Amino acid sequence: MQNRLPLTIDPIKAAQKRLDYTGVYLAKNAGRLSESVEYVNSDIHCxxxxxxxxxxxxxxxxxxxxxxxxxxxxxxxxxxxxxxxxNKFSPVKSDAQIEALPEYYEPAMLNEFGEVDILALVEDEIILSLPIAPVHDSKHCEVSEAELVFGEIPTEEGKPNPFAILASLKNKP
Ligand SMILES: [Zn+2]
Known part of the structure; x- marks a missing residue:
């Protein structure tokens, strides 16, 4: 068991040696994940x-x-x-190889050096699994289900209420 996670790796050589790794990618190195969320609270345990x-x-x-x-x-x-x-990945070099891959594997693109950018792959996987419209558990949410159904639609501060604009247009001579 290796404790330092590779940033990139030749997966064929690693598979021949049956390598296993456990460790962390530092949050500060996960720039694309940082851009996709409000804040990255922990390192990526992997x-x-x-x-x-x-x-x-x-x-x-x-x-x-x-x-x-x-x-x-x-x-x-x-x-x-x-x-x-x-998830399970299998390294590929071309679109044809992606096509030939069994559906239970995701493709992991090899770069020109025959290596996979593992940190990018892990980041992609996390970003893809983020909720499209994140919401609280309803018991923690400040907007209750009842308000959602019966209440007014909250307008963003600073934005004029579209109904008010409509009303003012109607009142114009
Ligand atoms: Zn909420």
């Missing part, structure tokens, strides 16, 4: 396992967890969410 399956395909098993702050789309307040991803 396990990687390289090997071959029964079809002799190279497999990269990824398990990663990170805590992030998201903004509730209902009440606009921040809340903390733990994101856990788990």
């Amino acid at each position: 396990s990687l396992s390289f090997g071959y399956d029964e079809r002799k395909l190279c497999v990269i098993a990824v398990d990663a967890e990170v805590e992030v702050t998201l903004i509730c789309q209902r009440c606009q307040q921040p809340f903390v969410s733990r994101i856990h991803v788990e």
Whole structure:
């Protein structure tokens, strides 16, 4: 078991050696994830396992967890969410190889040096699993379900109410 996570790695060589890694990617190195959430609260805890399956395909098993702050789309307040991803990848060099990949593997693109950018792959996986419209648990949300159904639609501060604009247009001679 290796404790330093690779940023990039030759997955074929790693699979031949059946390498396993457990460690962290520092939050400050996850720039694209930072741009996708309000705040990255923790480092990315990650396990990687390289090997071959029964079809002799190279497999990269990824398990990663990170805590992030998201903004509730209902009440606009921040809340903390733990994101856990788990997936299996197989290295590919071309679109044809992606096509040929069994559907239970995700493609991991090899660069010109025959390596996979593992941090980018882990970041992509986490970003893809973020909720499209994050919302609180309803018991923690400042906007209750009842208000959502029966209440007025909250208007963003500073923006004129579209109904008020309509009304003023109607009143014009
Ligand atoms: Zn909320």
